[in-house]
Amino acid sequence: MADHWCCHRRTILSTLLVCLTLFGSLLVKWPSLMKPFLTAELNEFMVPYDSTNTNSTNTLIPDDSTNTHSSTNTTILVWHWAFGSKQDIHGNVCQDRFGIPNCFLSDDRSLFPQADFVIFHNRELINGQQLPLHLPRPEEQGWVWFSWESPAHNGNIKFLDGKMNYTMSYRRDADFFVPYGWLEPHNVGSGMTVDDFIPKNKSYLACWVVSNYAGHHKRTQVYNKLKKVIPVEVYGGAMGRRLNGEQLLPTISRCYFYLSFENSQFQDYVTEKLWSNALKGGAVPVVLGPSRKNYEAMIPKDSFIHVDDFWSVEELGAFLKKLAEDRERYASYFKWKLNYRVSAYDNWLVDPLCRICTIRSTLQKPKVYRNLYDWERK
């Protein structure tokens, strides 16, 4: 596992205690531990789907101008659930949650011959889950490759070449673009000022929540340098300071800056660390991920600090210290809050599927990914 619980304890006694406690909780929490650790960062804060929340004003992504509500039925078959996490999709999920008609989700494999789209989540494929190559494949059926992870964690997917028709991912050029979050226009009403959006209980300069800690990650190297220059509060499983879903935002709101450091650097790979942690929590994000230009396509350029803005980590640290003391300048990073608010999927595994129906009519057809591996690394 990513968290080396037992190895870093200094004394044998505390090692023993920690391991015994862990062993105990392992027995109790076995099902939840079955969730793979690579995406533990994502899953830790995943909100379970609530079928009683019928809210048709939710949006599926920022600018869904391509939205068309088809009058033909679309059947979407989930071949296996991501991370083995079976979701409750009984009823008419896409209609109830997003007002999308004629869009049916199922995980009943006997519907394969009728399915318009079949969803294959990557993690299970690289762990040995088989594609239904033994079944006659309807010519019109679209196979959709679905992944939330960056190429660094998707494994060698060469065996998928020529098999998948569409992609569903955080990549903006995926057939089904499903971002980790987005800003949506929001009118806060007159009389509000930027100051109203800055939490008043700031007591830490910089904070970081990390559940997958690895020395070879670029982010770990930056953190190790940064903590020598400024104090950094660290939380998360990897640090033995796990935060639950309710503690996360109140904790982040007490930090001037939040280190939204991605585990790997790839085009468009900007995760909940930016959206659901920093921006929602009311801390200014310090980002490490794709280029500044790439971030600027998603959020205003004056709403974040990029590690690459500085020649050195020392210089970054000095800048953060000065900025936290400069009330007015610090506040300017919150200007976007007057016009936007942060949004993200309630259910990362179900909500993205509904998007298929809204843009179905605009899909290129037929389409095949002859080299998915290279597409990922583009």
Ligand SMILES: *[C@@H]1O[C@H](CO)[C@@H](O)[C@H](O)[C@H]1NC(C)=O
């Ligand atoms: C529906 O969604 C809107 C916008 O996200 C939210 O303000 C509202 O509280 C939601 N209503 C319910 C019943 O959840």
Ligand SMILES: *[C@@H]1O[C@H](CO)[C@@H](O)[C@H](O)[C@H]1NC(C)=O
């Ligand atoms: C800090 O203040 C914000 C609102 O400004 C609040 O949401 C959050 O819960 C507070 N955090 C703590 C730890 O009290």
Ligand SMILES: *[C@@H]1O[C@H](CO)[C@@H](O)[C@H](O)[C@H]1NC(C)=O
């Ligand atoms: C999907 O890919 C298969 C296999 O390459 C191909 O035969 C089929 O025409 C494609 N279907 C669509 C809808 O693009």
